[in-house]
Amino acid sequence: MASIIEIEGLTKSYASGFKALNGVDLTIEEGEIFALLGPNGAGKTTMISIICGIARASSGSVKVAGHDIVRDYRGARAAIGLVPQELSTDQFERVIDTVTFSRGLFGKPRNPAHVEKILRDLSLWDKRNAKILELSGGMKRRVMIAKALSHEPRVLFLDEPTAGVDVELRRDMWKLIGQLRETGVTIILTTHYIEEAEEMADRVGVINRGELMLVEDKTALMKKLGKKTLTVVLAERLDAVPAELAEWQVTLKGDGQEIEYIFDTQAERTGVSSLLRRLGDLGIGYKDLNTAQSSLEDIFVALVHREKAA
Amino acid sequence: MSLSNLRAIAAIYKFELHRFRRTLLTGLLVPVITTTLYFVVFGGAIGSRMTEVDGIPYAAFIVPGLIMMAMFTESIFNASFGIYMPKFTGTIYELLSAPVSATETIIAYVGAAATKSLIIGTIIFLTAHLFVDVPVAHPLAMVGFMILIAVSFCLFGFILGIWAQSFEQLQVIPMLLIMPMTFLGGAFYSVQMLAEPWRTITLFNPIVYLISGFRWTFFGKGDVGIEFSLIFVAGMLTICLGIIGWMFRTGYRLKK
Numbered sequence: 263m264a265s266i267i268e269i270e271g272l273t274k275s276y277a278s279g280f281k282a283l284n285g286v287d288l289t290i291e292e293g294e295i296f297a298l299l300g301p302n303g304a305g306k307t308t309m310i311s312i313i314c315g316i317a318r319a320s321s322g323s324v325k326v327a328g329h330d331i332v333r334d335y336r337g338a339r340a341a342i343g344l345v346p347q348e349l350s351t352d353q354f355e356r357v358i359d360t361v362t363f364s365r366g367l368f369g370k371p372r373n374p375a376h377v378e379k380i381l382r383d384l385s386l387w388d389k390r391n392a393k394i395l396e397l398s399g400g401m402k403r404r405v406m407i408a409k410a411l412s413h414e415p416r417v418l419f420l421d422e423p424t425a426g427v428d429v430e431l432r433r434d435m436w437k438l439i440g441q442l443r444e445t446g447v448t449i450i451l452t453t454h455y456i457e458e459a460e461e462m463a464d465r466v467g468v469i470n471r472g473e474l475m476l477v478e479d480k481t482a483l484m485k486k487l488g489k490k491t492l493t494v495v496l497a498e499r500l501d502a503v504p505a506e507l508a509e510w511q512v513t514l515k516g517d518g519q520e521i522e523y524i525f526d527t528q529a530e531r532t533g534v535s536s537l538l539r540r541l542g543d544l545g546i547g548y549k550d551l552n553t554a555q556s557s558l559e560d561i562f563v564a565l566v567h568r569e570k571a572a
Numbered sequence: 573m574s575l576s577n578l579r580a581i582a583a584i585y586k587f588e589l590h591r592f593r594r595t596l597l598t599g600l601l602v603p604v605i606t607t608t609l610y611f612v613v614f615g616g617a618i619g620s621r622m623t624e625v626d627g628i629p630y631a632a633f634i635v636p637g638l639i640m641m642a643m644f645t646e647s648i649f650n651a652s653f654g655i656y657m658p659k660f661t662g663t664i665y666e667l668l669s670a671p672v673s674a675t676e677t678i679i680a681y682v683g684a685a686a687t688k689s690l691i692i693g694t695i696i697f698l699t700a701h702l703f704v705d706v707p708v709a710h711p712l713a714m715v716g717f718m719i720l721i722a723v724s725f726c727l728f729g730f731i732l733g734i735w736a737q738s739f740e741q742l743q744v745i746p747m748l749l750i751m752p753m754t755f756l757g758g759a760f761y762s763v764q765m766l767a768e769p770w771r772t773i774t775l776f777n778p779i780v781y782l783i784s785g786f787r788w789t790f791f792g793k794g795d796v797g798i799e800f801s802l803i804f805v806a807g808m809l810t811i812c813l814g815i816i817g818w819m820f821r822t823g824y825r826l827k828k
């Protein structure tokens with residue numbers, strides 16, 4: 263596969279002096295779905311803003327479809343569709359007008375058939391003559407996606423496409439992104455939700471404090487990150503972990519009322535059933551069980567520690 | 573100069589005119605009513621005592637000043653709003669991320685705002701004819717001057733819109749600077765009517781030269797020579813273009 267975006271040594275210091283990006287190198291392949299994960303303030307939006315021409319880089323270079331984003335901004339920007347994080351629309355415009363406007367703004371000749379197709383794909387066709395202010399929040403976000411797709415971009419940036427969107431719409435969004443990929447569009451999306459990256463992405467990048475900490479194939483990453491915690495709420499308090507449970511390396515939590523076991527969901531044997539069997543053998547009763555995926559926060563903490571150790 | 577995305581110019585121009593069309597009625601009614609009021613007050617009440625200025629009937633004398641005054645405020649207001657609103661609502665992201673050059677952006681926004689100013693100028697001119705005979709000595713020069721003024725003040729408004737970070741800032745320059753300067757700039761009187769030192773002081777007001785120049789296209793004479801008026805218009809255009817060029821090069825208050 264050919265690369266469609268090449269980022270080299272990208273840094274960004276805001277006017278306040280705050281360093282939001284610190285030497286980011288990244289190559290995106292044409293046709294892939296790339297998920298950029300990171301906590302609030304990590305620099306995801308900043309990175310996208312620079313690539314799209316909304317913010318200026320302090321140093322480093324970016325090429326989109328072979329065009330330098332500064333020297334040959336027209337070539338670079340013509341290839342990009344952007345759906346920003348914030349909902350911002352021209353409230354008084356009609357849906358169809360605002361999408362047609364975007365196409366013209368990007369220098370493409372009128373093509374009502376294409377605009378119609380996009381609006382239909384996004385279930386907005388019925389609302390084409392509505393003013394944007396008459397739409398719900400989820401519909402507005404879809405209008406923004408329609409605008410971004412109006413000029414047939416090769417790369418689509420979706421900055422938190424599912425933030426504040428209900429479960430159903432989130433599923434729709436995932437489906438839509440899948441369909442877009444079929445047409446060959448490269449998609450870069452940011453998210454806080456690991457399951458979102460899991461659902462859609464081919465590759466995942468994790469960014470924290472302006473540094474790209476890891477870029478990996480999704481399957482490989484999920485293996486690494488696929489740890490779960492099993493909490494066993496005991497019927498009676500324990501003072502210490504019985505020696506018979508050493509093999510599972512469990513820890514006692516909640517004042518001796520709970521046992522915590524961390525296991526690998528991707529492993530052949532998770533050890534969960536054998537642990538429960540052993541508890542039964544030992545006559546340790548339990549009232550409740552629950553499992554939890556390691557949160558993104560845990561993953562960042564783990565990554566930061568790994569980084570320090572290395 | 574970089575002009576290759578003409579479709580973008582057309583799209584923005586259309587969008588802006590569409591925005592004006594939404595407020596068409598008030599947009600056109602207001603200048604008509606204001607002009608009528610000025611005629612009642614200045615042309616009627618004052619004009620009955622002060623019949624002539626410089627050999628021109630007073631009611632006719634104030635017409636160029638009225639047109640200029642409306643065009644100054646309309647141009648600044650429309651052009652500044654045109655670029656301030658996208659900044660305010662956040663929709664500017666699309667303009668910044670589009671393959672559009674600074675030149676194309678300016679042509680589209682300033683062109684649209686100037687179009688509206690010219691329409692309003694024309695309406696006032698026509699309304700004035702209902703009240704008084706207004707001779708036009710140099711019709712071509714008059715149209716040319718109106719276009720130059722519309723473009724210059726729209727450029728100025730565009731700068732204001734980029735600079736402003738609140739609605740208050742957007743209002744303050746037109747209200748506190750342009751309005752008084754226009755009133756003191758000979759919109760309703762001839763500078764010749766002032767006693768010294770006021771006459772000399774008034775000549776430091778650039779608006780005097782603009783109004784005088786426009787009056788020249790009507791009556792063949794003004795407070796100052798037409799060449800001085802043209803120098804001031806050219807100067808204003810150059811300064812505004814320079815500032816806008818600098819704003820786009822540095823991304824001033826547009827790009828983070």
Ligand SMILES: Nc1ncnc2c1ncn2[C@@H]1O[C@H](COP(=O)(O)OP(=O)(O)OP(=O)(O)O)[C@@H](O)[C@H]1O
Pocket residue numbers: 276277278280281282300301302303304305306307308309347828
């Ligand atoms: N215009 C600005 N001026 C100064 N600092 C800024 C500006 N915009 C962003 N920052 C800072 O840069 C850092 C990165 O912000 P950015 O918006 O890129 O984060 P993000 O990863 O997109 O976060 P989120 O997940 O909350 O959207 C933050 O610390 C933020 O406060």
Ligand SMILES: [Mg+2]
Pocket residue numbers: 306307308347421
């Ligand atoms: Mg963000």
